[in-house]
Amino acid sequence: MSGNGMANAERAQPVLTARAAGLVGCAECGHVHPLGTQECTVCGSHLVSRDRNSLQRVWAWLFAGMVVYVPANVYPMLRTTTFGHTKESTIVGGVFELMEHGSFAVAFIVFFASVVIPVSKFIAIAYLAWRVQRGKPGTSSHFHLYEVVEFIGRWSMIDVFVVAILSALVQLNFVASIHPGIAAVSFALSVAFTMISANSFDPRLIWDAPEGQKV
Amino acid sequence: MSDPAPADMTVSEPRRSIWRNLSFVWLVPIIALGVSLGIAWQNFSDRGELIEVSFGNASGVVAGETTLRYRDVVVGTVEEVRFSDDLARVLVYVRVDNDVAPFIDDEAVFWVVRPEVSARGISGLSTVLSGVYIEGAWDNVAGTWTQQFRGVDTPPLNQPGRAGQRITLATDDGTTISYGSPVLFRGVEVGRLETPRLSADGRTVLVDAFIDAPHDVRLSQATRFWDTSGFELSFGASGFSVDFDSLASLVTGGVVFDNLYDDGEPLTPGYVFTLYEDEEEARRNRLVRGPARGVAFSIMFDESVNGLEAGDDVTYQGLDVGVVTGLRSQVLDGAFGPELSLIVDVAIDPQRMGLPPEAAAAETVEFFKFAVETGMRARLATESLLSSDLRIELVVLDDAPFARLREAEGEAPRLPSVESNLSDFTATAEGVLERINALPIEEVMEQAISLMEAFEQLARNEDLQRVPGSAVALLDDTRALVGSEAIQSIPAQIEAAVNDLTSLVAEVREGGAIESLNSALSQLDEAMAGINTASQSAPALAENLAKLTEEDIPAVLAELQGVAQTAQELKLDELVASATATLNRVDALIAQEAVQGIPAAVTAAIEDVRAIVADVQAEGAVQALGSSLRNLDRAMADISVASQDAPALTANLREITETDIPGLLAELEAVATTAKELELQGLVDSATSTLNRVDALVGSQDTLELPGTINDALTEMRLALTELREGGVVENLNATLQSASDAAGSVAESVEDLPQLTARLERLVAETETVVRSYGERSDFNTQTLSALREVQNAAKAISELARAIERSPNSLIFGR
Structure with missing residues (x-):
């Protein structure tokens, strides 16, 4: 990640935040109100200029996601029964198996969606939260990072979808049947927790750090 | 008080403690952690015990996939497959479930179940697709925990827990x-x-x-x-x-x-x-016989052992005592250089020879050594009449030349053999035919023929036919005798005699004989009076008699009745019929004219008798009669006197009646019984047959001629009688006639024996004749016998050929030629 480099590069440009301008934006509809307004005049949602508790939630969900990511990798993701021959495969084991069979592209996709993305999300969220915690000023690149994390997070569910669809479709009794393993649930939880974690993060905090130091 | 303006609130955010700030969200990771750890712990604690099973090969066993099953229920999974340190065995590590682990003790057996297709069926079919699995068997008693097992290759039949x-x-x-x-x-x-x-x-x-x-x-x-x-x-x-x-x-x-x-x-x-x-x-094999238990012997045969093969029986007196274990040939040095000999190896079961079951080989050999010296030999014998299969027979021959059991180092003891009397079917058939041939059919036939001929000869016998002729001649002679004039005059003589007798009677009447008779009668009257008194005691006698009658007479009567019945049952009818027939014939005989002439002859004879009587009259015979009547008178008087003693006599009589008569009756009864038992039947039969014979004799032509002859004979006899009267020859003649009669009786007797004698003679002649004839070359019998023999010979040949054909190709029995 070139976050640090980007941050250093963009530190020179001060950013005028809404809070600094005496305004508070609605998180839901984007309508801007004067600072101190309690409710959005447009959509009626609660207006908060900065949610200081968001970091706690981020960390909590992030930890939960990381905890359940461990069994998601240790335990078998799929239990495939073909002609009475039962086979259990973990995520990484499945990737290697696919590679052995020569399906490198599929192996790469599975590996990317199941390993690279979740791990990257953990790192990214932790990095952003850590910066905010430390009160380090953020730059637009950090915000881009956050947007990427939030966007890409749902694609991690591609694995779970595959397992769910296969389990539903491949139920041919003796010939072949696929059942989700514990890892599937764990992985789904991990993704869900990470997404909640990412959602809990108030991106406005990225800009606040210098101000916070002033205040 | 002034209206103080509210001071600007300096809102300083309170320094909140970390704990107070702590969000409930933190519960989520804690729970997640707890759950994860819980799952991990559960997995770890549930994974069961690890056991090690070693196999010769572990084909199809895959770590992590192959399961361990107990009664087809999965109770564990193979975790690891690797080799033992020396690469000799494959070690399979199986994680077994905790609930069955205590039962897997040192008795447990493990084997790999693989798909198997055999004639008996397909087993382990499920393993075709799912892969092999390891099956375990153990009993349901928890034992000492063992971790290392040695797997078996095939499912054991006596699995633990199976009775x-x-x-x-x-x-x-x-x-x-x-x-x-x-x-x-x-x-x-x-x-x-x-x-x-x-x-x-x-x-x-x-x-x-x-x-x-x-x-x-x-x-x-x-x-x-x-x-x-x-x-x-x-x-x-x-x-x-x-x-x-x-x-x-x-x-x-x-x-x-x-x-x-x-x-x-x-x-x-x-x-x-x-x-x-x-x-x-x-x-x-009621006794145990194992091939391994046999004691090896070898036998050398000089003849072909075609038909003998390994596994054939060795028998002793029909009992299986061993088996042929092999056939081989061996080159031995003979008198004319090396010779090829056939050696048959046999195994003899000592137990079946009657030796103790635990008898060692040495003991068996010792026994055979003795047996061979006393004449035991091996020889080939056929298995059955039709097959050419051979077996080896141990026989004891009394006349066998002395031999010993040959023992050589490193070789089975050799039993001496004798030439077999192998008889193939042909030989047997020939033997049978020879036996038939040897039967005395010829002699039997000869006997039969001679018997028949003897009968024929007897029937044809001229002497037998001549017998009636002889009788006729005899009668002719008699006729000649009777026909003599003397006999003819007999009736007249008799008439004269009667006349003389009449006059004699007249004289008697005149001569006081009547008076004497009268007195005699009076005397008798007196005697009767005596008897009358005697009869006073008669009632008692009568009683006795009545008693006897009541008691014994019925029995006697019954016996008599029995006799009568027996007599009734006798063939009297036939006898009577025969007699009637005879009488009829006699009647017919008498009806002839010649017989009619007999009375005249008799009359003449009577005349002669009359003359004789007249002579008698002349010689005072009447006086003698008178005196004799007087004597009678006197005697009657004596009887009268004697009758005085009658009561005593009666008493005696009664006594006798009482005592002796029963015994007498009993004897009578016995006599009657004996009479009943007598072979009256046979007697009557004999009589009947005699009469029949007489009948036949009378019926013959010669007999019919008899009356004429007799007539002539009677005439002659009359003449003869006349002569006799004159010449006193009558006595002589009488004697002569008596003699003649005797002679005739003897002749008759001898004639009776004659047929038998003739028959014997005939038989003798016939036998001689037939014997001579049967030995004649061209006689019928000879020809017949020869042709019969020829046919038997042909039959024998045919059977012989058939046997040879069957021997050559037994299939022909089944498929025809």
Whole structure:
């Protein structure tokens, strides 16, 4: 990640935040109100200029996601029964198996969606939260990072979808049947927790750090 | 108080403690952590015990996939497959479930279940797709925990927890038995065979069998096992018979057992059963015979052993005592250089020879050494009349030349052999025909023919035919005698005699004889009076008599009745008929004119008698009569006197009646019984037959001529009588006639014997004749016999050819020529 480099590069440009301008934006509809307004005049949602508790939630969900990511990798993701021959495969084991069979592209996709993305999300969220915690000023690149994390997070569910669809479709009794393993649930939880974690993060905090130091 | 303006609130955010700030969200990771750790712990604690099973090969066993099953329920999974340190075995590590782990003790058995397609069926089919699995068997008693096991290659038959008995069978040939073949008892599968294996010396095939629980009690030393594999095609006198058991045993082979007798001795440890080839053999061998138990001998034969093969029987007096184990040839140094000899190796079972079961080979050899010196020899014999199969027969020959059991180092002792009296079918048939040939048919035929001829000769006998003629001649002679004039005059003479007698009577009347008679009668009257008094005591006598009558007479009467019945049953009818017939004939005889003339002759004779009487009259015979009457008178008077004593006599008589008459009656009864028992029947039969004969005689032509002859004879006789009267020759004649009569009787007797004599003579002649004739070359009998013999010869030839043909190609019996 070139976050640090980007941050250093963009530190020179001060950013005028809404809070600094005496305004508070609605998180839901984007309508801007004067600072101190309690409710959005447009959509009626609660207006908060900065949610200081968001970091706690981020960390909590992030930890939960990381905890359940461990069994998601240790335990078998799929239990495939073909002609009475039962086979259990973990995520990484499945990737290697696919590679052995020569399906490198599929192996790469599975590996990317199941390993690279979740791990990257953990790192990214932790990095952003850590910066905010430390009160380090953020730059637009950090915000881009956050947007990427939030966007890409749902694609991690591609694995779970595959397992769910296969389990539903491949139920041919003796010939072949696929059942989700514990890892599937764990992985789904991990993704869900990470997404909640990412959602809990108030991106406005990225800009606040210098101000916070002033205040 | 001024209105103070509210001061600007300096809102300083309170320094909140970390704990107060702590969000409830933190519960989520904590719970997640807890759950994860919980799962991890559960997995770890549930993963069960690890055991190590070693196999020779672990084909199909895959770590992580292959399961361990107990009664087809998965109880564990293979975790790791690797080699032992010396690469000798494959070690399979299996993680077994905790709930069954305590039961896996040192008795547990493990084997790999693989798909198997055999004739008996397909087993382990599920493993075709799912892969092999390891099956374990252990009992339901928890034992000492063991971690290392040695797997077996095939499922053990006596799996732990399965009741039954494991036995060992020994056989020569293992081709018909295979692993898993059923063991049947009366057609019910009661066990299975394990894989056959060779014994240590390689001569016997051993196979273990496991008999399931309720049936293993049937096993005893009386149990015989035999093979039912395949089917048996036998051809015997009763035709073809195809014999096979279940289809499964037809393909895979099966073993059947049965007990030859009840109450067999229980099995001893290490008891080995013999597996016989078929039921017949199994039942025949009441004694245990194992090929391994035989003592080896060898026999050298000079003749062909074609038809003898390994496995054929060695018999002693018809009892199987051994088996042929091999045939070979050997070059030996003979008198004219090296000779090729045929050696037959046999194994003799000492137990079947009557030696103790534990007899060592040396003892058996010792026994045979003695037996050979006393004449025991081996020889070839045919198995049956029709087959050319041979067997070896041990026989004891009394006249055998002395021989010894030849023992050589490193070689089986050699029994001496003798030339067999092999008789093939042809020879046997010839023997039979020879036997038939030797039968005295010829003599029997000769006897029969001579007998017939003797009869014929007897019938044709001229002498026999001449007998009536002789009788006729005899009668002619008689006629000549009777026809003499003397006899003719007899009646007249008789008439004269009667006249004289009349005059004599007249004189008697005149001569006071009547008076004497009167007085005599009066005397008699007196005597009667005496008797009358005597009759006073008669009632008592009568009583006795009545008693006798009542008691004994009925019995006597019954006896008499019996006699009468017997007499009635006699063929009197026939007798009477015969008599009637005879009389009829006689009647006819008398009706003839000649007979009519007889009275005249008789009259003349009577005249002569009259003359004689007149002579008598003249000589005072009447006076003599008178005196004799007087004497009678006197005698009557005496009787009268005597009758005075009559009462006493009567008393005596009564006594006698009382005492003796019963005995007399009893004797009479006995006599009657005897009379009844007499062979009156035979007597009557004889009489009847005699009369019949007389009848026949009378009926003959000659007899018919008899009356005329007799007439003539009577005439002559009259003349003769006249002469006789004159010349006193009558006495002589009488005597002569008596003699003649005697002579005639003798002649008659001899004539009776004559036919027998003639018959004998005839027979003798006939026999002589036939004997001579039967030896004549061209006689009928000879020809017949010759042709019969020729036919027998042809038949023998035909049978001989048939036998040869059958011998050459026995198939022809089945398929025709």
